[in-house]
Amino acid sequence: MLQVIRDARAREEEQARLPVKTHHRACTLCEAMCGVVIETQGEQILSIKGDENDPHSEGHICxxxxxxxxxxNDPDRLRTPLEKVNGQWLPIDWDTALDKVAARLVDIQRRHGPDSIAGYWGNPSSHNLGLMMASGTLRKAIGTRNISSAASLDQMPHQLVSYLMFGHSQLFTIPDIDRTGYMLMLGANxxxxxGSLMTAGDILKRLERIRERGGKVVLVDPRRTESARYVDQHLFIRPGTDAxxxxxxxxxxxxxGLTKxxxxxxxxxxxxxxxxxxxxxSIEQASARCGIxxxxxxxxxxxxxxxxxxxxYGRMGVSTQSYGALNHWLMLVLNILTGNLDSxxxxxxxxxxxxKAQSRPMGSFNTYQSRxxxxxxxxxxxxxxxxxxxMLTPGEGQVRGFVCVAGNPVLSTPNGRMMDEALEQLEFMVSIDFYLNxxxxHADxxxxxxxxxxxxxxxxxFxxxxxxxxxxxxxxxxxAPEGTRCDWDIVQGLAQRIQALKNPDAEPGRPMPSPEQILDHGLRTGPYGKGFSEWNSGTPVEHEEPLSLEVLKRYPHGLDLxxxxxxxxxYLFTxxxxLRLTPTELVTDLGRAMAELRGDQPEQLMLIGRRDLRTNNSWMHNxxxxxxxxxxxxxxxxxxxAQRLGLVSGKQARIMSRTGELMVKVEVTADIMPGVVCLPHGWGHDREGVELRVAQSNPGISVNDITDDQVVDVLSGNAVLNGIPVSVVAA
Incomplete structure (x- = not known):
């Protein structure tokens, strides 16, 4: 015991002799890209604070x-590959693991066809340079049409409208919040x-500045959210009626006659x-439907x-409903009629x-359909x-193998229990993930x-x-610790093995450039490749040299261009x-809304979702x-x-939908409009086999056990996570 104590003290003394280093980065836990200053000593993080010299976030972090x-530092984070053997997780070396994964995927495709493998990319992919750059190589190697991503649980209708109107699926319309005089927010919190699809450090200060310069902010949402305290007016709206x-x-x-x-x-x-x-x-009909x-x-x-x-501007609340794509078109129509697009x-x-993504036409829609x-x-x-x-429907083309990259669809897709069932019966599954979630x-x-x-x-x-x-x-x-691999190396290694198995006689391809080399080339050939303006305190400083990775590294706090x-x-790629004002697909969907506008108002309790500042994704719960x-x-x-249903704050209730039911604790509040109930997203960590100690100690419930995979935005196929018909009874 004395020797153990001596060894620990020796390690502490050795650690104390190491130099303290300062690192500048952006936080990767949401879209805001707030600058952080991280002080380290050896392998220890001494402090994390906001970077006051970051021109984007100005020292703010949440x-x-x-x-x-x-x-x-999470002890539950996996650091070596694992293989499931007779129900037990055993460590396996990297090369053997990659060889086995490639062999199993190729074997399934040889026996059942290319579409017998499915893939899913989760939202952490968006924060990862290497993974973003390598994903296309893996998709090409697998060669299946059954690829999905978290985009169709979120912003995909926004992108579809950009494709239909501008001819480019990656053209995101962004609110110019720093210069606007009137901001109308729908379904955004x-x-x-x-800030979502609106990457903005210290977003609340930016909202306050609108009002400080004499502007106005109006929020429309079925819940009086945390954002309501920062706006001039909040209005309740019935879920699913923003159109x-x-x-x-x-x-x-x-x-x-207000068009301009x-x-x-x-x-x-x-x-x-x-x-x-x-x-x-009819404005009267519109009012009767939406409740405003x-x-x-x-x-x-x-x-x-x-x-x-x-x-x-609208976000999750308008994307993940039955008129997701139509909502985004109508918002753009309003902005266009009043001269507020590209202005x-x-x-x-x-x-x-x-x-690179915005320098040429990109996108496709409905060129083929799911089986x-x-x-x-x-x-x-x-x-x-x-x-x-x-995965569950038999027949030619049934999915029998699955590649899941940085995603947790059991908690994030509608009807999570059905997803559990589907994954359990696969022939083979691989997860690129550092959590056993x-x-x-379900992975092998x-x-x-x-x-x-x-x-x-x-x-x-971002x-x-x-x-x-x-x-x-x-x-x-x-x-990176010895024996570990980054996403780039994992994905490239897997793709190369799959390609070699499918084309054993092919000549070896040229070595891939590194992510840094690809980035450097993109910067040099991009819009600032002939010089750039550095904005400091609102004043531009002109630089004639091309922007390159070497130049960018001179700006550890970030470069404001x-x-x-x-x-x-x-930016019109039609x-x-x-600019295509009236795409046929959207005009057709408008007809669906017009028919509903003239119909009867259904009297049902409607479920909406919510997120919390500290835990807006399931992978933050540990x-x-x-x-x-x-x-x-x-x-x-x-x-x-609550009075009508006999519900009391702090007591249990049972909430039911077509897909299942949950036991929930009730909170009675005037911050939710009548006829609406609300549950959060991303929880439900009580499933067997999960190894997330903190998350399991406070598992919560998964709202996606009662959302409905069969209810989608008719035009885009995007998931509907807001406006789910439910019934609630006291337990």
Missing amino acids: PKGYALQDLH PAASN FFLLGLIRHVLDM PGRLRELADNWEALEPLFDGV SVDDIKRIAEDFANAESAVC PGGMMFTTPAFN VRGLPEFDSYFPAVTLAEE ETSR IILPPTGPLEHEQYDIV NMLAVRNLARFSDPVFE GPMRPSFPG PDQR SQRLVKGTDRCALLINPTD
């Missing part, structure tokens, strides 16, 4: 930033999300066909149209430094709601990558979503380089500092409904 150390509210706004703008499209009229096609599409809209008064609809429409600059203070586009339900592909991805049914527990082999502080960082995706043009590269904080700027017609505190899985219900 509680998640401090939890980066919890993810890095930036106080919890830190009718938007129709009422557009109708009033047209009736009052400016240069957009010359850039758009089919202008004469747009206004007649809304002839059958006629007077409020008219006032908002007039204030929006008369503002010097305005932006209508300062309105909806704009970033010009990211690594701009079981006939749902459309988008960008060569199927909606994630197809995964379980493709609700999904990876788990390939754990290094952690986020053990590889380089450049945010390809620079495309930022409210200013930004760039930042960060070296790893820690060297200036505000968004008008991008049309350069065949005639014109951090004690993030999950501590009050129970976050309570069912929110309005006092009127």
